[in-house]
Amino acid sequence: MIIDCHGHYTVLPKAHDAWREAQKAAFKAGEPPPPYPTISDDEIRETIEANQLRLIKERGADMTIFSPRASAMAPHVGDAAVAREWAMHCNDLIARVVALFPETFVGVCMLPQSPGSDLTASIDELRRCVGMGFIGCNLNPDPGGGHFKSPPLTDRYWYPFYEVMTELDVPAMIHVSGSCNPAMHATGAYYIAADTIAFMQLLEGNLFADFPTLRFIIPHGGGAVPYHWGRYRGLADMLKKPALDGHLMNNVFFDTCVYHQPGINLLADVIETKNILFGSEMVGAVRGIDPQTGFHFDDTKRYVDALEISDAARAAIFAGNARKVFPRLDAQLKARGL
Amino acid sequence: MIIDCHGHYTVLPKAHDAWREAQKAAFKAGEPPPPYPTISDDEIRETIEANQLRLIKERGADMTIFSPRASAMAPHVGDAAVAREWAMHCNDLIARVVALFPETFVGVCMLPQSPGSDLTASIDELRRCVGMGFIGCNLNPDPGGGHFKSPPLTDRYWYPFYEVMTELDVPAMIHVSGSCNPAMHATGAYYIAADTIAFMQLLEGNLFADFPTLRFIIPHGGGAVPYHWGRYRGLADMLKKPALDGHLMNNVFFDTCVYHQPGINLLADVIETKNILFGSEMVGAVRGIDPQTGFHFDDTKRYVDALEISDAARAAIFAGNARKVFPRLDAQLKARGL
Numbered sequence: 001m002i003i004d005c006h007g008h009y010t011v012l013p014k015a016h017d018a019w020r021e022a023q024k025a026a027f028k029a030g031e032p033p034p035p036y037p038t039i040s041d042d043e044i045r046e047t048i049e050a051n052q053l054r055l056i057k058e059r060g061a062d063m064t065i066f067s068p069r070a071s072a073m074a075p076h077v078g079d080a081a082v083a084r085e086w087a088m089h090c091n092d093l094i095a096r097v098v099a100l101f102p103e104t105f106v107g108v109c110m111l112p113q114s115p116g117s118d119l120t121a122s123i124d125e126l127r128r129c130v131g132m133g134f135i136g137c138n139l140n141p142d143p144g145g146g147h148f149k150s151p152p153l154t155d156r157y158w159y160p161f162y163e164v165m166t167e168l169d170v171p172a173m174i175h176v177s178g179s180c181n182p183a184m185h186a187t188g189a190y191y192i193a194a195d196t197i198a199f200m201q202l203l204e205g206n207l208f209a210d211f212p213t214l215r216f217i218i219p220h221g222g223g224a225v226p227y228h229w230g231r232y233r234g235l236a237d238m239l240k241k242p243a244l245d246g247h248l249m250n251n252v253f254f255d256t257c258v259y260h261q262p263g264i265n266l267l268a269d270v271i272e273t274k275n276i277l278f279g280s281e282m283v284g285a286v287r288g289i290d291p292q293t294g295f296h297f298d299d300t301k302r303y304v305d306a307l308e309i310s311d312a313a314r315a316a317i318f319a320g321n322a323r324k325v326f327p328r329l330d331a332q333l334k335a336r337g338l
Numbered sequence: 339m340i341i342d343c344h345g346h347y348t349v350l351p352k353a354h355d356a357w358r359e360a361q362k363a364a365f366k367a368g369e370p371p372p373p374y375p376t377i378s379d380d381e382i383r384e385t386i387e388a389n390q391l392r393l394i395k396e397r398g399a400d401m402t403i404f405s406p407r408a409s410a411m412a413p414h415v416g417d418a419a420v421a422r423e424w425a426m427h428c429n430d431l432i433a434r435v436v437a438l439f440p441e442t443f444v445g446v447c448m449l450p451q452s453p454g455s456d457l458t459a460s461i462d463e464l465r466r467c468v469g470m471g472f473i474g475c476n477l478n479p480d481p482g483g484g485h486f487k488s489p490p491l492t493d494r495y496w497y498p499f500y501e502v503m504t505e506l507d508v509p510a511m512i513h514v515s516g517s518c519n520p521a522m523h524a525t526g527a528y529y530i531a532a533d534t535i536a537f538m539q540l541l542e543g544n545l546f547a548d549f550p551t552l553r554f555i556i557p558h559g560g561g562a563v564p565y566h567w568g569r570y571r572g573l574a575d576m577l578k579k580p581a582l583d584g585h586l587m588n589n590v591f592f593d594t595c596v597y598h599q600p601g602i603n604l605l606a607d608v609i610e611t612k613n614i615l616f617g618s619e620m621v622g623a624v625r626g627i628d629p630q631t632g633f634h635f636d637d638t639k640r641y642v643d644a645l646e647i648s649d650a651a652r653a654a655i656f657a658g659n660a661r662k663v664f665p666r667l668d669a670q671l672k673a674r675g676l
Contacts, residue, residue, distance in 0.1 A: 141521075147485045152521045183479075183490045188573045189538035192562045193531035200527035220569075224530045224562030230598025231558075234624030234635035235526045260568025266604045286572030297572035 001319040001338065002301065003329075004056070006173065006219055006255045006279030007064035007105075009094060011051045013043040016093060020072070023086065027078040036089055044096055051283050053104060059280075059301050065326065066094055067108035067138050071186055073177035075143035080114040084121050087112035091125065095132045106329055107134040108173065113143040115150070119161040126161075130168050135328040137165070139172035139216075141198050146181030146190055153198055153216075154205025162211050171215035171253075171325050174198045187285035195223025199252070203236055203244070208251045215251055215325050217277060221267050222254035229270040245272070253325055255279030256300045256317070259286055261293075264303035273313045277321050278304060339657040339676065340639065341667075342394070344511065344557055344593045344617030345402035345443075347432060349389045351381040354431060358410070361424065365416040374427055382434055389621050391442060397618075397639050403664065404432055405446035405476050409524055411515035413481035418452040422459050425450035429463065433470045444667055445472040446511065451481040453488070457499040464499075468506050473666040475503070477510035477554075479536050484519030484528055491536055491554075492543025500549050509553035509591075509663050512536045525623035533561025537590070541574055541582070546589045553589055553663050555615060559605055560592035567608045583610070591663055593617030594638045594655070597624055599631075602641035611651045615659050616642055 015037040023033040056064060068090035075083050087110050094107045109129035111122040126137050139161070142148050151157045153174070165172060176194040179186040184193070195218050208214060218225070225232060233244055241247050254271060257279045258264050267276060279300065286297040295302055304317055323330040353375040361371040394402060406428035413421050429447045436443045447467035449460035464475050477499070480486050489495045491512070503510060514532040517524040522531070533556050546552060556563070563570060571582055579585050592609055595617050596602050605614060617638065624635045633640055642655055661668035 147487065148519055148521050149485065150521060181486055183486050183488060183539060184535055185538045185542055185573075188541065188570065189535040192534050192566060192569075196530050196534070196562060197522055197527040200523045201521060203526065204523055221565065224534060224565060227559065227562060227565035227601050227604060228530060228596060230596065230601060230628065230635050231530075231624055232526065233630075234597055234626050234628065235523075237626040238624060258566060258568070259572055260608070262604055262607050263565050263568060266565060266600055269600050270598070286569055286576060288572050288575040290568065290572065292571075297568050 002061040002063070002278065003319045003322040004061050004064040004280050005217065005277040005322050006257055006281045007052060007066045008069045008281065008284060009066060009097060010069045010283050011047050012069065012093070013039045013047055015039050015043070016089070019089070020086065023082060024077060027082050033085065039093070041096070041100060044093070045100060048097055048101060053101065055282055056104060059299055061301060062104070064105055065108050065135065065322070065329070066097060066105045068094060068110040070138065070175050071178040073110050073138070073140060074145065075113040075140060075177060076115055076145035076180055080112070080117045080121060083114040084112035084125070087125055091129050091134070098133065106332065107132070108136045108138060109134050110138050111140070113140050115144045119158065122161055123164045126164060126168065126170070130170060130328070133332070135326045135332070136170045137172050138175040140176055141174055142176050142194055145177065146179040146184045148197065152201035152205065154201055154207045162214055166211055166213055169213070169327050171217060173217040173219055175219055191220055191285070192223045195220050196225060199223065199225045199232070202248055202252060203232060203241065204239065208248065215253065217253045217255060217325065219255045219257055219279065219281070221256060221258035221263060222271070226254065226267045226270050249275055253277050253321065256304055257281045257298070258303070259297040259300070260290070261303050261306060264300065264307065268307050268309060273309070273316050274321060276317045277325060278318045340399040340401070340616065341657045341660040342399050342402040342618050343555065343615040343660050344595055344619045345390060345404045346407045346619065346622060347404060347435065348407045348621050349385050350407065350431070351377045351385055353377050353381070354427070357427070358424065361420060362415060365420050371423065377431070379434070379438060382431070383438060386435055386439060391439065393620055394442060397637055399639060400442070402443055403446050403473065403660070403667070404435060404443040406432060406448040408476065408513050409516040411448050411476070411478060412483065413451040413478060413515060414453055414483035414518055418450070418455045418459060421452040422450040422463070425463055429467050429472070436471065444670065445470070446474040446476060447472050448476050449478070451478050453482045457496065460499055461502045464502060464506065464508070468508060468666070471670070473664045473670070474508045475510050476513040478514055479512055480514050480532055483515065484517040484522045486535065490539035490543065492539055492545045500552055504549055504551055507551070507665050509555060511555040511557055513557055529558055529623070530561045533558050534563060537561065537563045537570070540586055540590060541570060541579065542577065546586065553591065555591045555593060555663065557593045557595055557617065557619070559594060559596035559601060560609070564592065564605045564608050587613055591615050591659065594642055595619045595636070596641070597635040597638070598628070599641050599644060602638065602645065606645050606647060611647070611654050612659060614655045615663060616656045
């Protein structure tokens with residue numbers, strides 16, 4: 001079985017995107033947003049069948065852990081009420097995709113974060129979504145959109161949310177949204193920088209002493225972290241922290257969204273198998289075909305297939321680790337006899 | 339011959355550091371700073387002989403391209419006048435190190451950047467330092483200190499400085515300073531994020547069409563870039579830019595400040611030899627001994643020695659590429675018959 005832990009609903013029914021534009025315009029004008037449009041099941045089926053479902057089948061995966069489009073979460077837009085309504089509609093759409101294709105998709109929710117607000121609305125939305133069968137969430141460490149003004153992930157600001165994550169036994173993928181900083185391209189700079197910064201925040205702190213079962217996935221192969229694994233091991237030493245395996249690596253996981261073979265080879269070389277989850281983030285940041293291979297850059301299954309590792313290790317990366325990190329997924333699969 | 343392209347003067351005469359504190363305090367109090375102290379040649383010799391010089395000899399390098407301590411450049415402190423005086427004293431100290439140890443050190447200057455100011459003072463200081471024999475500069479893409487509010491490196495804001503770099507035929511290492519952002523550790527998060535962001539700024543723009551001979555070194559192994567080389571090749575394709583080799587890689591170089599063997603292996607695997615310059619940044623970010631190897635994390639010469647590459651490629655990484663990127667160094671070495 002092959003579970004892609006990192007997929008966003010990136011090609012959406014047009015009415016959904018149009019409503020978002022209307023919502024933003026209404027906020028600017030100081031008016032209430034228009035009612036959310038009726039979107040038929042067929043419209044949802046069309047977008048999924050032409051994109052993610054087609055590629056999942058073509059590439060030979062079985063299931064995608066699916067969440068709203070990350071670049072459009074945009075918590076810095078509008079205010080807390082705007083963020084809340086937008087998150088609910090986005091998550092409801094994911095729930096409908098899962099209901100239409102229950103064998104292929106399982107939901108992860110975005111959160112109605114808003115810069116400067118506390119996490120009450122995010123807690124409410126996480127509970128609502130888990131109640132609908134969602135198995136995790138995407139947590140944005142920089143809802144301001146590109147200037148890194150939020151408290152580090154180890155700050156007590158986040159603790160009420162972590163308490164509910166722990167209670168519900170759901171992990172979070174640490175994932176920023178679009179950049180509103182002209183010096184920082186979203187998928188080429190902001191995402192990778194934020195992944196790296198998040199890891200170092202965790203390294204500097206002692207969060208998992210307070211929350212021993214809290215689990216984070218740092219996407220895009222962990223940002224720069226595996227490439228600089230020696231630096232991070234050395235910094236833990238300099239900062240008088242425990243070795244990384246006990247300090248962070250029972251709680252932090254990296255996906256395989258690294259779009260060439262040498263990068264995946266490095267990831268598998270320096271990071272323990274148990275900390276690697278198969279992911280592709282398709283259809284997402286990089287949509288073209290690599291002229292060096294003739295295949296899509298983001299067809300990361302090929303890179304994992306080519307790793308010189310045991311069958312057991314490959315099975316763990318493809319599915320076993322995801323079932324451990326997302327116990328609610330494991331329970332759903334077991335209930336289906338899988 | 340082995341040239342380390344990335345060394346900072348990190349263990350300094352105490353009077354120099356004390357003056358900086360006095361300068362900051364005077365600025366806060368609205369008073370002029372005290373006069374800069376007299377520092378003897380012996381004091382400088384002591385700090386160098388006990389640290390960089392000792393390690394250069396122990397590890398078997400010949401020469402270090404030496405610049406002021408990066409984390410203390412701190413252009414966000416004080417105002418433009420504070421930045422200018424601090425930069426001049428720091429660079430003068432580098433000039434004295436070079437005068438005392440001319441066979442081992444060659445100077446690269448820091449710049450009196452100041453958030454919101456133009457680059458006139460930086461141009462003046464670059465000219466002054468090149469007049470003293472310096473061969474390059476460190477250019478800070480985020481003088482604000484951790485919120486990335488400066489224009490991207492491709493913005494015309496930087497062009498007057500690039501014109502002078504081109505005229506003087508000196509490269510710049512893109513290097514941020516200390517972080518004033520509690521969410522961003524300097525050497526573990528900010529440095530690596532800034533390296534990655536800088537590369538993506540260059541990818542998005544077309545700077546080297548305007549300045550075909552401009553040269554940048556992106557330190558710390560290019561941040562996350564080599565690990566995500568497929569992503570960057572794919573993004574260039576999506577953004578309808580030329581392939582990276584012609585678009586950026588005649589002008590952008592990475593050092594070897596990656597503190598473990600698998601990282602250096604990846605760097606040498608995916609990045610052309612001509613774009614890699616030996617560097618260690620010692621004594622710097624990571625000062626301990628790697629328990630996995632028994633050697634210092636930042637003894638990067640060992641990793642380059644262990645690469646399975648030709649002797650010619652190793653010689654290029656150790657010295658030949660630095661002599662091309664820093665033509666003023668090459669001229670100085672040739673004048674000495676080297």
